[in-house]
Structures are given as structure tokens and as C-alpha cells.
Amino acid sequence: MIASAIIPLVVLGAMVGFLLWPGNGLLNIGTPLPDVSIERIEFLDGRIAAHIRNTGPQAVEIAQADVNDRIVPAAVEPSKTLGRFAEAKVVIPFQWIKGLPYEIGVTTSDGVRFAKAVAAATPTPQPDAGRVSLFALLGTYVGVIPVMIGLLWYPFIRRLSQPKYSFFLSLTAGLLLFLGIDALVEANEISLENVAGAFNGQVMITTAALVTFLALMYVSDRLVDGAKGRVIQGSFAIALMVAIGIGLHNLGEGLAIGGAMVVGEVALSTFLIVGFTLHNTTEGLAIVAPMAKEKPKIAYLVALGIIAGAPAILGTWIGGFVASPVASIVFLAIGAGAVFQVVVVIGRFVSRSSGGKLLKGPVIAGLAVGMLVMYLTTLLI
Amino acid sequence: MFSPKLLLISAIAVALVGSILAISSLYANAQNDEEKAVNSRGMGYYQTTGDVLDPAGSSGSASTGIEPMKYLRTFNYGRVSTLPNGTTLREFTMIADDRQTMEISPGVHYNVWTFNGTIPGPTIRATEGDLIRIHLINNGTHPHSMHFHGIHRAEMDGVFETINPGGQFIYEFYAEPYGLHLYHCHVQPLEEHISHGLYGVYIVDPKTPRPDADEMVMMMNGYDTDSDGENNFYTVNGVPFYYMHHPIEIEKGRLVRVYLVNILEFDQINNFHLHGNLYHLYRTGTDMEPDDYTDMVTMSQGERAILEFTYQYPGQYMFHAHKTEFAEKGWTGMFLVKE
Known part of the structure; x- marks a missing residue:
């Protein structure tokens, strides 16, 4: 039994070993081209730091660095030799001038130069206590507060008749559906602009989104099963799933804001914050909707609001201080998978509470209005 | 097992741990x-x-495989013999190759095409009226040739007789006129053959020698290591910035004579600027009267000039292309004037 499982693996291992055997020239067709991606450029006090990654098929050695195609002395940390997918930081002592465009380049040992341009040099925020708390404040503004404001719709939702309630639940589903699509589009854009082909960005996005969707689906089903017979608990479980889904989504929004602050798009960032605030108020609505017919404790509501909103704070930290574009697209894809799962959960809930039929007038109208409202709020961002 | 409360607590715990990790990683380096x-x-x-x-x-x-300091003051006069009519015969063997990879700048490796294994090729030197016989052997994988600037018969021009891999050819011509010349491969695509390094300096001395001096050769070139039609490096004598960390030592009060040739491919307008001094400029070296007294000379590809100067004060003096792009991509050096 075990042997029959292992035999194919042994044969496979032998074949891979044969192909990789030193001196086996069987598959040495063509020349492997080096590829180095410059993922992030920081403008610091008296120096420029470029975060590079070897995205080519083989190890590379960095031989020199340049600023605007002029060779300059530099340090490579931790080492000038980069294995496949390894990263390094190239630090160049340089008196850069704020607001000017710069192009930073590195040349590998075979003389090929890779470069990335920055439209306008802006001091990169450093993770000191002041910055950390500023970013936390931003995350609170865009994440926690709007969701809490949205929760204030609870008394209103409570008093609605069944069709109107279905409408608002579907509206929630529409909002989330839109957020999921939005996150996927955003992830795809980042993947095209900043992620090397070697990472297979689009496939990575799809995989992360699907795996998240399936994992949350499983957790959610167990949660609802476990709560069977206790109606309050059941709807609370759905609200909790909605909050987690939105939380993962807000992590992605935090990343976007932190990222915008880093590359110096400060004006855009202020606008981004106002836009996200309006946009996220609707998320509070999404959380309270499934619980409208119950009487949850205020503390539970607050806890749900924090689960949904606080990841935005974490997101601004990651986006502002450590984010790589690869991390960003993974987070965005996870957020998308999470909100799609919530859409399914809400859909089931609506169909159950309206007697097994999903495609009713209020439901369709809710979905459509939800997506349209979201689209309109994105115009503000 | 899956109570909502438990899930709520674990979600908050995960968020807390995540935040701590995110912040602590900032200070981990x-x-x-x-x-x-x-x-x-x-x-x-x-x-x-x-x-x-x-x-x-x-x-x-770091050792780069090219030796600019050795190249600087090495002149090859060939195997000398005298013909029955009294003419001096100078014979040279030149081996063309295109299979080598050299470290042309610290850490940067490039496929160089060479005469006798060096970039630039050996400096060939003769006196006006000598008979020069060059035995070219092509050890490479592409056809090559040698085209000399100067006066010679059409068959010796190195343009129509391309020497195939494994082939040989004998060029024979009289050294004329006196002056500073050059040689290079003249096989199509010319740009490729020149940019990879098939060139060298060819000096013809006048029958009455020039005044005694500390003589040196400087060949201005470039390397397009990523083959995009633009140079990644500019050098004098083959290695970027070489004379910055290995300054050329010269004596105070002694005449220095630089044989300066520009072979730069792609962006061919190059120049030479000297610090703390001016030089007498003899364009192409074909006249004993200087054309100019200056610290700046600009040349296109194939142009050359003899520069003569004497330093009055000791110390370090830069020389470089007064095109800052070239200077900052390697074409910068230093004279160290000693008492």
C-alpha cells in the first residue's frame, strides 16, 4: 500500500536527478537570461536604497549600481550574490533632491543593466514611533470609525419588513461583490506593473483568492452547523464571517494607503482616506444586516466592528514600512476570496429567510443598488 | 468546538500577534x-x-584580466631585420580571437574580441619608411581582418580580403606618413567587430625622432555590455576608472607625450581634458608644429592626436572626458606628479 504510493515518487525523483545531473547537457537549449526586479526605492537622509529581487532563472551577482545611469559607489546587503528569488538592498550614499525624478539601476556580472524610475523623489517615511502612530490613526480613520458609524444603522435595519430586509441584505451582498471584484482588479494592476513575470502574478491572485474562499467556506459551515438550534448564535456567526471577510478586505485598503504615503502621493492619500471612509461606512451596514432580527450585545457589535476595521491599521503599517508588491497582491487576493465567501453566506441566509427563493425583486434590486453605490463611492477615491 | 466566542477571541489574538510581528520586524535588521x-x-x-x-x-x-598600466608604456617594434636595400623590416604576428570573456570592470564579464588577447590590441610602432609585415592568424569563430590607417596599396587595406576562421593573411606596407594612426578589424558588421575590442594604436615615428619624453598610449573606448546600442562603460586603455585607483606616475618638469586615439563606438564624440595644465596638440601627429595649446580636445571615432605637456607642480591631477556622462561611467583617470 505505502510502497505503491512511493514508487511513482522514486521514479520521478530519479528522472529529476537525471535531468539536473551536472554535465547532462541534454536540455541546455538556449541561453538563460538574467532578470532582476527593483521592487521598491527609498529616499533616505543622504542615501537611496533600492530593494531588488532576482526573478531570473539562475543566481546572479550584482556588479555595480548607478543613479541616472552614472556609476556610483554602493553597498549590497546582505550580499551581492542573489540566489533565485532572493532579495537584497542596494544602498547608495547620494545627495538626492526632493521632487526630482531619478532612475536607479543595477548591473549584473554579465553586464546587463536593470533600472527603475521614480517620478519624484520624496523622503520615505521611517518606522519611528511617530510614523507608526500616525499610520495607526489613518487606519482607524479609514477602517474602524466608518465601520462603527455603519453599525449605527442597526436600529433602522431592525424595524424593516421582510422584503425591505431582504433588499438591504442583498444590498450588502452587492457591496461585497463589488469590493471583491475591485480587489482582484487592483491586484492585477499591481501584478502587471510591479511584479516580475517569474511570480506568475495572475495565477497567484486566483489561487490565493480561491484557497481563501474555500477555507472560509469550510470554517463558516462548521460555525453555522455548530450553532444549529440557536438562532441568535447562527445569525451572529454569519455576521462574524462578514466581519472577518471585511477585515481581510480592509487590510488590503490599508496597504494601498500606506503604499501611497510611501511613494509620496500625499495629496492622493488624503483623498484616498476620505473616499475609503465613505466607502467603508457601508461595510458596517453589511455587518449589522444579518443580525437585524436578533438583539446582540453592544459589546459584540463593537467587537465585530473592530474585527472588520482594525486590519486597516495593520495594512497601513505593512504598506507603509515593509510592503513588497508581491505581499500586496497576496493580501488583496485573500481579501477578495474572503468577501466572495461572505457573499455566498449572505445569499444562503437571504434565500433561507425568504422561503428558499433567491431571485426575488428586492434581492435583485439590492444586489444592483449595492454594486452601483460602491461604484459611485469609488469615484471619490 | 467552533463556538463564535472562541473564534472571536482567536481572531483578535491573531490580529495582535500580527501587529507585534509587523512592528518587531522593522527593528530586526x-x-x-x-x-x-x-x-x-x-x-x-x-x-x-x-x-x-x-x-x-x-x-x-581587483584584477580584471586587462592590464592598463602595462599597456600604457608598451610599444611593439616587431622582429627587426634589414633588407638587402637597407630598408628596415618589422614583422608582427597578430592573432585575432572572439571567444574570450574578460572581466572588463570589477565584477562585470564581457565577451571581448581581441588581437593577441588584449583590449586594446598591441601598439605597433615603426619609423617612417620601414617595411611592415603583419602575419594575421584568425583563431576566432567569425571572419576578421586588419585595416590600417595610413598610406598603402588597396590590396593591403584589410577591407576586401576577410580572413575566415582558421585562415591567415600577410599584410605588407611601408610605414607612411609619420604620425599617430590606428588599426582595427574591418569586417561587417563593423560596429560589432569594433565595439567588442578589435583595435589598436599604430605609431609611425618621424625619421628625425621627436624630443625625448615620457611617452604613453591612451586609447579611448567603450563597452556595450547589454548590446542595446549604448555604452555601459567608457574607458581609457580598457578598464573603467583604472587610473583613478592606479594613478599614472610622472615626473615634475619632464616632458610627457600622450598618443591619444579615439575608437569609441555608438556615441563617438569623445574628448580629453587635462587638469592643472595645458598641452600642445598635434592633430594626427603628422606635423611637428602644434595645432593648439589647450586643455580640451574633442575627437570623433578614428581621430587621434599627440599631446605634449610638462607639469610644474607636484600632486594629483585628473584627466577625463569633459562629457560628464563618459567621465562618470569610467573615463576618468589621475596623474601623480612627483618631485
């Missing part, structure tokens, strides 16, 4: 290993535990 300094000469210092890249600084002195 502050460990001290052996530190080296990056000195950016006026642009600041940086201490690092990583590797230092500095082609123009002391770390740039």
Missing part, C-alpha cells in the same frame, strides 16, 4: 556584523555589513 564603509567621495559615507560595490574606489582595483 539592527545587528552588527563586520562593517565596511562605502565612501561616495563628497556624496557621503555609509557603513554596511554587506558587500561594497565601488569600481572607481579602492575595491575597484
Whole structure:
């Protein structure tokens, strides 16, 4: 039994070993081209730091660095030799001038130069206590507060008749559906602009989104099963799933804001914050909707609001201080998978509470209005 | 098992741990290993535990396989014999190859095409009226030839007889006129053959020798290491910034004579600027009267000039292309004037 499982693996291992055997020239067709991606450029006090990654098929050695195609002395940390997918930081002592465009380049040992341009040099925020708390404040503004404001719709939702309630639940589903699509589009854009082909960005996005969707689906089903017979608990479980889904989504929004602050798009960032605030108020609505017919404790509501909103704070930290574009697209894809799962959960809930039929007038109208409202709020961002 | 409360608590716990990890990772790099300094000469210092890249600084002195200091003052007069009619015969063997890879700048490897295994090729020197016989052997994988500037018969021009891999050819011509010339491969695509390194200096001395001097050869070239039609490096005598960390020592009060040739491919307008001094300029070296007294000469590809100067004060003096792009991509050097 075990042997029959292992035999194919042994044969496979032998074949891979044969192909990789030193001196086996069987598959040495063509020349492997080096590829180095410059993922992030920081403008610091008296120096420029470029975060590079070897995205080519083989190890590379960095031989020199340049600023605007002029060779300059530099340090490579931790080492000038980069294995496949390894990263390094190239630090160049340089008196850069704020607001000017710069192009930073590195040349590998075979003389090929890779470069990335920055439209306008802006001091990169450093993770000191002041910055950390500023970013936390931003995350609170865009994440926690709007969701809490949205929760204030609870008394209103409570008093609605069944069709109107279905409408608002579907509206929630529409909002989330839109957020999921939005996150996927955003992830795809980042993947095209900043992620090397070697990472297979689009496939990575799809995989992360699907795996998240399936994992949350499983957790959610167990949660609802476990709560069977206790109606309050059941709807609370759905609200909790909605909050987690939105939380993962807000992590992605935090990343976007932190990222915008880093590359110096400060004006855009202020606008981004106002836009996200309006946009996220609707998320509070999404959380309270499934619980409208119950009487949850205020503390539970607050806890749900924090689960949904606080990841935005974490997101601004990651986006502002450590984010790589690869991390960003993974987070965005996870957020998308999470909100799609919530859409399914809400859909089931609506169909159950309206007697097994999903495609009713209020439901369709809710979905459509939800997506349209979201689209309109994105115009503000 | 899956109670909502438990899930709520674990979600909050995960968020907390995540935040702590995110913040602590920001400070995790502050460990001290052996530190080296990056000195950016006026642009600041940086201490690092990583590797230092500095082609123009002391770390740039690593052996590169090209020897600019040896090339600088080496003149090849050939195997000398006298013909029955009294003419001096100078015979040279030149081997063309295109299979080598050399470290042309610290850490940068490039497929160089060479005469006798060096970039630039050996400096050939004769006196006006000598008979020169060049035995070219092509050990490469592409056809090659040798085209000399100067006066000779059409069959000796190195243009129509391309020498195939494994082939040989004998060029024979009289050294005329006196002056500073050059040779290079003249096989199509010419750009490729020249940019990879098939060139060298050819000096014809006048029958009455020039005054005694500290003589040196400077060939201005470039390397397009990523084949995009633009040079990644500019050098004098083959290695970027070489004479910055290996200054050329000269004597105060002694006449220095530089045989300066421009072979630069792609962006061919090059120049030579001398610090703290001016030089007498003899364009193409074909006249004993200087054309100019200056510290700047600009030349296109194939142009050359003899520069004569004497330093009055000791110290370090730069010389470089007064096109800052070239200077900052390697075409910068230093004279060290000694008492």
C-alpha cells in the first residue's frame, strides 16, 4: 500500500536527478537570461536604497549600481550574490533632491543593466514611533470609525419588513461583490506593473483568492452547523464571517494607503482616506444586516466592528514600512476570496429567510443598488 | 468546538500577534556584523555589513584580466631585420580571437574580441619608411581582418580580403606618413567587430625622432555590455576608472607625450581634458608644429592626436572626458606628479 504510493515518487525523483545531473547537457537549449526586479526605492537622509529581487532563472551577482545611469559607489546587503528569488538592498550614499525624478539601476556580472524610475523623489517615511502612530490613526480613520458609524444603522435595519430586509441584505451582498471584484482588479494592476513575470502574478491572485474562499467556506459551515438550534448564535456567526471577510478586505485598503504615503502621493492619500471612509461606512451596514432580527450585545457589535476595521491599521503599517508588491497582491487576493465567501453566506441566509427563493425583486434590486453605490463611492477615491 | 466566542477571541489574538510581528520586524535588521564603509567621495559615507560595490574606489582595483598600466608604456617594434636595400623590416604576428570573456570592470564579464588577447590590441610602432609585415592568424569563430590607417596599396587595406576562421593573411606596407594612426578589424558588421575590442594604436615615428619624453598610449573606448546600442562603460586603455585607483606616475618638469586615439563606438564624440595644465596638440601627429595649446580636445571615432605637456607642480591631477556622462561611467583617470 505505502510502497505503491512511493514508487511513482522514486521514479520521478530519479528522472529529476537525471535531468539536473551536472554535465547532462541534454536540455541546455538556449541561453538563460538574467532578470532582476527593483521592487521598491527609498529616499533616505543622504542615501537611496533600492530593494531588488532576482526573478531570473539562475543566481546572479550584482556588479555595480548607478543613479541616472552614472556609476556610483554602493553597498549590497546582505550580499551581492542573489540566489533565485532572493532579495537584497542596494544602498547608495547620494545627495538626492526632493521632487526630482531619478532612475536607479543595477548591473549584473554579465553586464546587463536593470533600472527603475521614480517620478519624484520624496523622503520615505521611517518606522519611528511617530510614523507608526500616525499610520495607526489613518487606519482607524479609514477602517474602524466608518465601520462603527455603519453599525449605527442597526436600529433602522431592525424595524424593516421582510422584503425591505431582504433588499438591504442583498444590498450588502452587492457591496461585497463589488469590493471583491475591485480587489482582484487592483491586484492585477499591481501584478502587471510591479511584479516580475517569474511570480506568475495572475495565477497567484486566483489561487490565493480561491484557497481563501474555500477555507472560509469550510470554517463558516462548521460555525453555522455548530450553532444549529440557536438562532441568535447562527445569525451572529454569519455576521462574524462578514466581519472577518471585511477585515481581510480592509487590510488590503490599508496597504494601498500606506503604499501611497510611501511613494509620496500625499495629496492622493488624503483623498484616498476620505473616499475609503465613505466607502467603508457601508461595510458596517453589511455587518449589522444579518443580525437585524436578533438583539446582540453592544459589546459584540463593537467587537465585530473592530474585527472588520482594525486590519486597516495593520495594512497601513505593512504598506507603509515593509510592503513588497508581491505581499500586496497576496493580501488583496485573500481579501477578495474572503468577501466572495461572505457573499455566498449572505445569499444562503437571504434565500433561507425568504422561503428558499433567491431571485426575488428586492434581492435583485439590492444586489444592483449595492454594486452601483460602491461604484459611485469609488469615484471619490 | 467552533463556538463564535472562541473564534472571536482567536481572531483578535491573531490580529495582535500580527501587529507585534509587523512592528518587531522593522527593528530586526539592527545587528552588527563586520562593517565596511562605502565612501561616495563628497556624496557621503555609509557603513554596511554587506558587500561594497565601488569600481572607481579602492575595491575597484581587483584584477580584471586587462592590464592598463602595462599597456600604457608598451610599444611593439616587431622582429627587426634589414633588407638587402637597407630598408628596415618589422614583422608582427597578430592573432585575432572572439571567444574570450574578460572581466572588463570589477565584477562585470564581457565577451571581448581581441588581437593577441588584449583590449586594446598591441601598439605597433615603426619609423617612417620601414617595411611592415603583419602575419594575421584568425583563431576566432567569425571572419576578421586588419585595416590600417595610413598610406598603402588597396590590396593591403584589410577591407576586401576577410580572413575566415582558421585562415591567415600577410599584410605588407611601408610605414607612411609619420604620425599617430590606428588599426582595427574591418569586417561587417563593423560596429560589432569594433565595439567588442578589435583595435589598436599604430605609431609611425618621424625619421628625425621627436624630443625625448615620457611617452604613453591612451586609447579611448567603450563597452556595450547589454548590446542595446549604448555604452555601459567608457574607458581609457580598457578598464573603467583604472587610473583613478592606479594613478599614472610622472615626473615634475619632464616632458610627457600622450598618443591619444579615439575608437569609441555608438556615441563617438569623445574628448580629453587635462587638469592643472595645458598641452600642445598635434592633430594626427603628422606635423611637428602644434595645432593648439589647450586643455580640451574633442575627437570623433578614428581621430587621434599627440599631446605634449610638462607639469610644474607636484600632486594629483585628473584627466577625463569633459562629457560628464563618459567621465562618470569610467573615463576618468589621475596623474601623480612627483618631485
